[in-house]
Amino acid sequence: MVRFLISRLVWAVPVVLVILVFNFVLTRLAPGDPITAIVGEYPAPEAYIAQLREALGLDQPIWVQLWLYLGNVFQGDLGYSFANRQPVLDLIMVRAGNTLALMVPGLILASVLGVVLGRLSLLAQGRFLDNLLTGISLFGYSVPVFWFGQILIILFAVELQVLPAQGMRSLRPDGPVWLDYLAHWALPGFVVTIFYAAIVARVARASLKDAATGDYVLTALAKSGSDRRVFWRHVLPNGLIPIISVIGYNFGLALTGAILVESVFAWPGLGSLFMQSIITRDYATLQGIFILAGASVVFANIITDALYGVVDPRVRHGSHGR
Structure with missing residues (x-):
């Protein structure tokens, strides 16, 4: 297991490097540039525009910009956000913490709820409850997140006025800070939970159904006679x-x-920062978000592969690498 994790970490380095280079080039090829966002639509002296390009390093060829950027990244410097007036690394760390505060509780609830729904749907296969749960899963997976979020805002924040419509916290909370956070998390967290729970439920139902039809299950049922024990053990x-x-x-x-959830509910996380950076052509912030997102996907895959061996010892990482 240790050898496997080391090998995957070694392979993760060039993968993240490729992601970094690809996103750098892709960002530079997109229409517009930071100069347009800074100057705006009003005419500006050419000398001033040239000075801005030189200050931002945009007067260099793209390969020179890439080389300088890679050197700074390897030193822990992700650049400076001209739109937010602070270093990109500090800005992203704060926003990433806010995004994780929204997503992690929702994903944990979605994982548990998805497995439970998949199990209940399997037990009620072919009956009304199965059709109901399948319909709920289909709704949660297919309904547009931005539309569903706005409906919740209209219902619970505007009409009933029981939950805040936007933001992560109140300027002057009436009660404990954690209670104020839960009130703000309720609507966006519910949207996140429903969407990802629907995905997990669909996969869980199909996977558990396939596992339940194995010959070893019939043998275990004949030996123990307990459905619950066979389910947990086999x-x-x-x-x-x-x-x-x-x-x-x-x-x-x-x-x-x-991204869409944070935009609808004005949650101050990476999603809203990403949208803002696109509008202002904030290259440094966009690239920092891309690096963090790419690295998180790569390392999540490594952890997932490691869990395969924990759950099922038959998995051989050397011959079943992703």
Whole structure:
């Protein structure tokens, strides 16, 4: 296991490097540049524009810009955000913490709820409850997040006025800070939970159904006669691999998976920062978000692969690498 983790970490370095280079070039090829966002639509002296380009390093060829940027990244310097007037690393760390405060509780609840729904749907296969749970899963997976979020805001914040519509915290909370956070988290957290729970539930139902039809399950039922014991000892362990895969994928996208949710609920996380950086052409911030998002996906995959061996000892990482 240790050798496997070391080998995957070694391979992760060039993968993250490729992601970094690709996103750098892609960002530079996008229409517009920071100069347009800074100067605006009003005419400005050419000397001033040239001075800005030189200050931001945009007067150099793209390969020179890339080389200088890689050198700074390896020294822990992700650049300076001209739109937010602070170093990119400090800005991203704060925003990433806010995004994780939204996504991690929602993803944990979604993982548990998804497995439970998948199990209940399997037990009620072919009956009304199965159809109901399948319909709920289909709704949670297919409904547009931005539309669902706005409906919740209209219902609970505007009409009923029981929950705040936007933001992460109140300027002057009436009660404890954690209670104020839960009130603000309720609506966006519910949207995140429903969406990802629907994904996990669909995979869990299919995987558990496939595991429950194995001959070893029939043999175990003949020996023990307890459905619950057979499920925990045989069905669930053999059906966990696809479930772990989709949960690991969800957690890998945790830092960027809430872009629409954060935009609707004005949650001050990476998603809203990402949208703002696109509008202002803030190259340094965009690239910093890309690096963090790419690295999180890569390392989430490594952790997921490691869990395969813990759940199912038959998995051989050397011959089943992703």
